[in-house]
Amino acid sequence: MAHGAEVAGHNPADTAGAHREVVTVGGRRVTLTNLEKVMYPATGTTKADVLGYYADVADALIRHTRDRPATRKRWVHGVGTAAEPGQVFFQKNLGDGTPEWVERRELEHKERSTVYPLVNDLATLTWLAQIGTLEIHVPQWRFDARGAQSPPDRLVLDLDPGDGVGLAECAEVARWARALLLDMGLDARPVTSGSKGIHLYAALDGRHSSEQVSQVARELARALEADHPDEVLSAMTRSMRPGKVFVDWSQNSAAKTTIAPYSLRGLLRPFVAAPRTWRELEAPGLEQLDYHQVLKRLSRAPDPLAAVADAADAHAGAAAGPVPASGATAGPDEDRLHTYRSKRDARRTPEPMPKSTPDASPAAGGAAFVVQEHHARALHFDLRLEHEGVLASWALPKGVPTDPTHNHLAVQTEDHPLEYLAFEGDIPAGEYGAGTMSIWDRGEYSAEKWRDDEIIVTLHGSPGGPLAAGGDESGRTFALIRTGGAGSRNWLIHLMKSRRPPAAETSGAGQGGSAQEARVTSAPLRAAAYSPMLARPGTLRDLSAETDWAYEMKWDGIRMIATVGAGADGAVRFLTRNGNDVTAAFPELVDDLRAALAGRAAVLDGEVVALDRHNRPDFSLLQTRLGLTDPTDVRRARQGAPVHYFVFDLLEHDWRPLVELPYAERRQALERWVQGTGTVQVPPAFDDQDAATVLATSSRLGLEGIIAKDTRSGYLAGRRADRWVKIKHVTSQEVVIGGWRPGAGHRSSTLGSLLVGIPAPAGPETAPGAPRRLLYAGRVGTGFRDRDLTALRRRLDELSTADTPFEDVPAADAADAVWVQPALVGEVDFSAWTPAGRLRHPSWRGLRADKDPADVVREEAVREEAALGAAVAEAGDSR
Numbered sequence: 001m002a003h004g005a006e007v008a009g010h011n012p013a014d015t016a017g018a019h020r021e022v023v024t025v026g027g028r029r030v031t032l033t034n035l036e037k038v039m040y041p042a043t044g045t046t047k048a049d050v051l052g053y054y055a056d057v058a059d060a061l062i063r064h065t066r067d068r069p070a071t072r073k074r075w076v077h078g079v080g081t082a083a084e085p086g087q088v089f090f091q092k093n094l095g096d097g098t099p100e101w102v103e104r105r106e107l108e109h110k111e112r113s114t115v116y117p118l119v120n121d122l123a124t125l126t127w128l129a130q131i132g133t134l135e136i137h138v139p140q141w142r143f144d145a146r147g148a149q150s151p152p153d154r155l156v157l158d159l160d161p162g163d164g165v166g167l168a169e170c171a172e173v174a175r176w177a178r179a180l181l182l183d184m185g186l187d188a189r190p191v192t193s194g195s196k197g198i199h200l201y202a203a204l205d206g207r208h209s210s211e212q213v214s215q216v217a218r219e220l221a222r223a224l225e226a227d228h229p230d231e232v233l234s235a236m237t238r239s240m241r242p243g244k245v246f247v248d249w250s251q252n253s254a255a256k257t258t259i260a261p262y263s264l265r266g267l268l269r270p271f272v273a274a275p276r277t278w279r280e281l282e283a284p285g286l287e288q289l290d291y292h293q294v295l296k297r298l299s300r301a302p303d304p305l306a307a308v309a310d311a312a313d314a315h316a317g318a319a320a321g322p323v324p325a326s327g328a329t330a331g332p333d334e335d336r337l338h339t340y341r342s343k344r345d346a347r348r349t350p351e352p353m354p355k356s357t358p359d360a361s362p363a364a365g366g367a368a369f370v371v372q373e374h375h376a377r378a379l380h381f382d383l384r385l386e387h388e389g390v391l392a393s394w395a396l397p398k399g400v401p402t403d404p405t406h407n408h409l410a411v412q413t414e415d416h417p418l419e420y421l422a423f424e425g426d427i428p429a430g431e432y433g434a435g436t437m438s439i440w441d442r443g444e445y446s447a448e449k450w451r452d453d454e455i456i457v458t459l460h461g462s463p464g465g466p467l468a469a470g471g472d473e474s475g476r477t478f479a480l481i482r483t484g485g486a487g488s489r490n491w492l493i494h495l496m497k498s499r500r501p502p503a504a505e506t507s508g509a510g511q512g513g514s515a516q517e518a519r520v521t522s523a524p525l526r527a528a529a530y531s532p533m534l535a536r537p538g539t540l541r542d543l544s545a546e547t548d549w550a551y552e553m554k555w556d557g558i559r560m561i562a563t564v565g566a567g568a569d570g571a572v573r574f575l576t577r578n579g580n581d582v583t584a585a586f587p588e589l590v591d592d593l594r595a596a597l598a599g600r601a602a603v604l605d606g607e608v609v610a611l612d613r614h615n616r617p618d619f620s621l622l623q624t625r626l627g628l629t630d631p632t633d634v635r636r637a638r639q640g641a642p643v644h645y646f647v648f649d650l651l652e653h654d655w656r657p658l659v660e661l662p663y664a665e666r667r668q669a670l671e672r673w674v675q676g677t678g679t680v681q682v683p684p685a686f687d688d689q690d691a692a693t694v695l696a697t698s699s700r701l702g703l704e705g706i707i708a709k710d711t712r713s714g715y716l717a718g719r720r721a722d723r724w725v726k727i728k729h730v731t732s733q734e735v736v737i738g739g740w741r742p743g744a745g746h747r748s749s750t751l752g753s754l755l756v757g758i759p760a761p762a763g764p765e766t767a768p769g770a771p772r773r774l775l776y777a778g779r780v781g782t783g784f785r786d787r788d789l790t791a792l793r794r795r796l797d798e799l800s801t802a803d804t805p806f807e808d809v810p811a812a813d814a815a816d817a818v819w820v821q822p823a824l825v826g827e828v829d830f831s832a833w834t835p836a837g838r839l840r841h842p843s844w845r846g847l848r849a850d851k852d853p854a855d856v857v858r859e860e861a862v863r864e865e866a867a868l869g870a871a872v873a874e875a876g877d878s879r
Contacts, residue, residue, distance in 0.1 A: 070128075157217060173247065270290050336388075340417065371383050372424075396411075403599075442461070478496065549691065553706060555617050561603065562605075585634060609646055610624075620845065647670065733830060734859075775806070827848050
């Protein structure tokens, strides 16, 4: 019997002899029959179980089905077995036996009119389950208060795995899609479909038609396919789906439906279309959930998809407003802050909450503006311009543009009250826009043009503020251009070229510029003044809960300090950790790095990485680029091993050192002033997730591990500090080569194995720079490519010496060894350390030309704990 229903009457048996009872649900009488009927033979799940499930999840399910026409799939006699599937009835129109109290709406189709039920209450849901309904499907739009079709209030992507791929690959594509949606200002939430794939839901504001949303979804799918052609398919062609995840964008059509969140599936087992968290999608062993698991989850935590339903409710309320008696639309006196207030709880948020819109008195030529830095789920900036009594507002996911050649996306949001001009503070978790809001710059603006599709304004920021950087005190002019037609929320923001004389570009003080201006365009930076800050090896246990950590991915590349001079032709240099200038080996990075800085001078810390065809770092591939200086050799190597520069720290900008600033401020400056372009990218930092979750992400992406950075830490150049901790998945170790043993067979002309060691830890009496004892770590005989062996033998022959550099090498290993000076550093993978301090099953990865023997330290084996369960328990909330 359905949970929460009252038995109003009881008859021991109906005419067929089956159990029958009448219950009252929400004041409605529903007759229940055949409660003992097995609906899912594989699990013994009965009709009573189905009714109980839908009663228990009704509150959550109805939030996602309310006022939407429901299409049903009924299995009157159960789903059957694999050998004998049960008969399914696909039903849209309501039948003659429908109780009169079931709420319904009529919808005109091309050839007929169809009457649909609305699953708006528990009584309707109970009646549907009674007549054998297992699956409920609804579109992305609702009926409004007048019974008319509203614009869609949510976007859906259906990630459907083809043959040979599964849920894990769908989860990976979901994360890629989430990043694209976040750039559009849309926060997607995942739902494992209960069948094979994953659905992504993102709330919309109801300003676009289903056709427009479908077009956007289609372009998203195409963009995902373009970025990941080996993994993603956007075309409907079924023959092309094996081995890929099909991104079905078509369910955004007004005529299409998607299975409702929390609906059962009519499969062999009672799986559910289950809303999930992004953390769950990171976990290994991701699976579909059955109804028992879903009920247990809802008893412990709220609906993960609630935010999408809340946003839809808010937009529906804002769109409806007070309905005039005549049915006319609202007039010019409508409250422009209604949407703003509907998204916020005045009892919980410190944001200003005026009761009504002030009298609109547009200022001729301009008014006040503010740009706010918003550390929400994703860092973005908000531009607000005073206009007709409110603040017209846009979210800028990539910040304020600094280069006239690179436009940024601007997503128009709801109007804000004028009091928001001075707002700074923390919006509580769980509230709309939760996070920290601070003022980036503010002042007055002058408007050159203000139309529905184009706005041109000059922002006059605060003296010395970001908009005045570089001496641009006269203001910066921006054009906002709407894309996608009337009513679209998506705009582009374009920095217009300066209309004042280019004094700052003068090459010398004698030509009208100051000596400082001359220095800005011509002085070279001194890269050698900076040495990289180093992280110490560690585990999740080493991350103190009292420390505020941010996490970055650990890239399998070569650490590089890069310097860029000011101007379009500023000098660019790349220096390794040991100070070698390798700029000539990576010419493709030079122009992109200048573009990323938009003509400004800087010193950067990052990693040069070679990516394989799956866009994963490949250190062995990078080896082919190292040590090359001849342009012909470099050009040939570029074709087989293209490289990228991943920037993760900004040490100096426009001649101002930043190393004493805390990491959090340097990171903000990095994201503000360095724009990813081409081969130069700024990978994300994660400060809103725990360490175990980020570690799981790096494992899924096939990366080495993560770097945890204390957000309060300054940049300690050339030092290995506890403020940065590196945590690896793969057990790897840097080693110093101290000798080699002859090979046999095809290796007779090169070598059979390397003898490697690790410098002993420096003691308290060790003088700085003094040589340290080399502790023997074992032999490495696997992992070599033929060309590696030839090049290594040539290098080792130049370093031959008569004496062993090791203190404790066993006699058996030393019998036929050729000793070399301990000058070369390599890297190996291995399974574990033996009690004697030897590497077990080491495999060669390659030379580390960027490392000195003095840099090498012993790194303990770090493996990701099974299913991350133990990791979470050990780390706790590592923030």
